[in-house]
Amino acid sequence: MCGRTACTLAPDEIKRACKYQNHGKWKEPDWKDGDQDKYKPSYNKSPQTNNPVLVSLRHFQKDADSSERVLTAMRWGLIPSWFPESDPSKMQYSTSNCRSDGMMQKKSYKDPLLKGQRCVVLADGFYEWQRQQGAKQPYFIYFPQYKQEESEDKDDFDNWKGWRLLTMAGIFDCWKPADGGDLLYSYTVITVNASKAMDWVHDRMPAILDGAEAVRRWLDFGEVSTNEAVKLIYSIETICLHPVSTIVNSTRNNSPECVKPLEIGIKEPKSTASSKMMMNWLKSESPKKKPNNPELSQMPVKDESPKKTSAGLMQLWLKKSEEPAEKKAKFS
Numbered sequence: 102m103c104g105r106t107a108c109t110l111a112p113d114e115i116k117r118a119c120k121y122q123n124h125g126k127w128k129e130p131d132w133k134d135g136d137q138d139k140y141k142p143s144y145n146k147s148p149q150t151n152n153p154v155l156v157s158l159r160h161f162q163k164d165a166d167s168s169e170r171v172l173t174a175m176r177w178g179l180i181p182s183w184f185p186e187s188d189p190s191k192m193q194y195s196t197s198n199c200r201s202d203g204m205m206q207k208k209s210y211k212d213p214l215l216k217g218q219r220c221v222v223l224a225d226g227f228y229e230w231q232r233q234q235g236a237k238q239p240y241f242i243y244f245p246q247y248k249q250e251e252s253e254d255k256d257d258f259d260n261w262k263g264w265r266l267l268t269m270a271g272i273f274d275c276w277k278p279a280d281g282g283d284l285l286y287s288y289t290v291i292t293v294n295a296s297k298a299m300d301w302v303h304d305r306m307p308a309i310l311d312g313a314e315a316v317r318r319w320l321d322f323g324e325v326s327t328n329e330a331v332k333l334i335y336s337i338e339t340i341c342l343h344p345v346s347t348i349v350n351s352t353r354n355n356s357p358e359c360v361k362p363l364e365i366g367i368k369e370p371k372s373t374a375s376s377k378m379m380m381n382w383l384k385s386e387s388p389k390k391k392p393n394n395p396e397l398s399q400m401p402v403k404d405e406s407p408k409k410t411s412a413g414l415m416q417l418w419l420k421k422s423e424e425p426a427e428k429k430a431k432f433s
Contacts, residue, residue: 102198103269103290103307105349106224107144107241107360108152110264112137115153115172115223118266121313123168130170133161139174144359146224147352148178148197154271154288155221157320167323175220179289180276181209187278189285199272199289201308201334210289213274217322219330220288221310222269226360228349229342231302239349240302241360242342243267244311268316270308270334296336308334 110118116129139151146152151174158169179196180189196209204210226243244265273288291308299306310316315333318325349359 102229102292102303102305103227104148104197105228105352106146106152107226107228108146108224108266109142109144110225110266111142112140112153112172114263115140115266117261118263119155119170119172119223120261121170121317123166123170128170130155130172133171133173136172136174143355144357145349145352145355146177148195150177151175152177152288153223154273155223155268155316155320156219156273157217157322159323160218168317168321170320173286175273176285176287177290178287179209179213179272179274180285180287181212182274182276183208183212184276185279187280189276189287196287196289198292198305200305201291201293201331204272204291205331209274210272214272215327217327218273219319219322220271220273221316221320222271222288222290222307224267224269225264226267227269227307228345228359229299229303229306237347237350238365239345239347240299240342241345241349242299242302242306242340245339245341267307268310270310270319291334293334293336296338296340298338298340299342302342306336309337309340311337311339 112132116132120127120129122128140153141151143150154173154175155170156173157167158165158171159167161171176189177197178192179199180192181196184192186192199207199210204214226241228239228241230237230239244267246265270291271288272291273286276285276287278285292305293308294300295302295304295306310319310333319330319333322330343362344365345360345363346358348354348356
C-alpha cells in the first residue's frame, strides 16, 4: 500500500523535474490555474493533503493534444463524481489506494479509468512500515539516483540535476458539491503486489511507472486505450530503500529527520549508493545561511562544493531550500 509520502521540491523545481519530450521538443508542464499555491512541500504527506500530479492537458482543454501535460494539485483520496454527500469528509471508506486487481470491478475506480482519467502521482518517495516483533519499523522508498553529467550544450533542456521524482500510477476524478461550490479534483494511488525489492517490508507497493515511455503511455489517453494502459501496472525492482526514524509515524512531524537513514544495528540493510547519497544530502547544509526550521539547524554541517555525484545532487537540492524567502518552498 501507500499511505505516506515525501515531496519536498518547490513548485518551479517540480516543473523542471517533470520536463518531457513531445514531438521532438523538450517541454516543461505548466501548473494549472494557480494550483502551485495549493501544493505545500513536506517531508511527511498523508491522505487528504494536496499533492502534485501530472495529467493530460486535454482533460482541461478539449482542443489540446492528449500528449500535452499539465501539473495540478489534487486531494489524495478519490472522491467519485457521483458521491451524494455535500462534504467529502463524509466518505465512509478509504480511497487513498486502489488495488490493481479490483480497479476494473469497483465503480469508484472503473468509471474514471474508462474515461481515461489517468494521472501520475509525484513524490520524492514513499514510506512503508515493516512489522517486527510487535513493533513497526518505517522505511523510505525511492528511485535510484544516478550520476548525471553536466551537458556542454547550454541550450540542452534535458538538464535537470536534482532529485529524480518517483512516478506512481493513479486514477483521478472530479466531484462537484450538490449545492454548488468549487470542483474538487482527487486521486487514488494504484497498488500491486510488492516486488522482491521490498516484499520483506510489506506485501503491497504502489504501481510505479519506471521511465519516460511508461509515463507517456499512462498519461496519453487519446493514443493509449485503457486495455493497453493497464498493462503498465505491475511491480518493479528498480527501487532503493532504507530504514528511517519512527518520528515519521506522526504526520505532525515534518523535517529532514523523516527521511534520514537510520542505523538499526545488525538489522541494517547494506548501504547502497542512493542511501549514501541521502545521508550526504542531510549532512550538507550550507553554514552561510540559517534555515527557519530549528530542526534543520541541528543537522551536521559539511561545507564543500557539490560534485557531479549522487551526493552532489542531493546537496544541490538541499541548498535550494536555503534560497531567499520569495524563492524557497514553505513547508506545511
